Amino acid sequence: MVGLWRSYRALMTRHPWTVQIITAGHAGGGGYVISQQVLERRGLTIHNVTWTAKRMRIGFFFVGTVLGGWYKVLDKLVTGGTKSASIKKMLAQQVGFAPCFLGAFLGISRTLNGLTVEGEHCQYRRDYMDALISNYYLWPPVQIANFFSSHCTIDWLWSRL
Structure with a gap:
């Protein structure tokens, strides 16, 4: 492994x-x-x-493609691998990027599922806030760990297994 x-x-x-x-x-x-x-x-x-x-x-x-591009931008906006930099990256991700990304993701998913514009708009209004709140429960701690670990801890952890 x-x-x-x-x-x-x-x-x-x-x-x-x-x-x-x-x-x-x-x-x-x-x-x-x-x-x-x-x-x-x-x-x-x-x-x-x-x-x-x-x-x-x-x-x-x-x-x-979108996340790959965003992470390149984020790495230029916030440099370093400290805990502070990880928290700044997470905040930029969650405040600036996540709401837009989630809206686009829901729209694309529903379009591929065959919804009409009217049906998509109705479901979007119904589901968006719940999805965004769920995002805020799940992703901030995962992202802090990911942003910080990408610089130091994940290789250390795997080397101990």
Whole structure:
């Protein structure tokens, strides 16, 4: 497992943009597979392969590219690998970027699901604030750990396994 992690980190160092896009696409599809199989217990016979492929496309063409570009901008806006820099990055992400990104993500997801503009607007108004609040519960601590660990701790932790 440690060797796999090191290989991933080496690829990420050499080809960050490509690896970010591939990772986001597979995470989107994989997350939807987990949702259908573990949470919804659909079974493979009624697994929604079409929607899984749509989630992968959203990951490849939207999430991976937009986040990859945003992280490049964020690294230029806030430099360093300190705890303070990690908190600043998280705040910039959550206050400036997340609300816009979430709105675009919901719109793209619903468009790929075949909703009309009217239906999309109605669902957007109904779901956006709940999704944004859920985002604020989940992502800030994850992002602080990620921003800080990308500079020091993750390699140390894996070297101890």
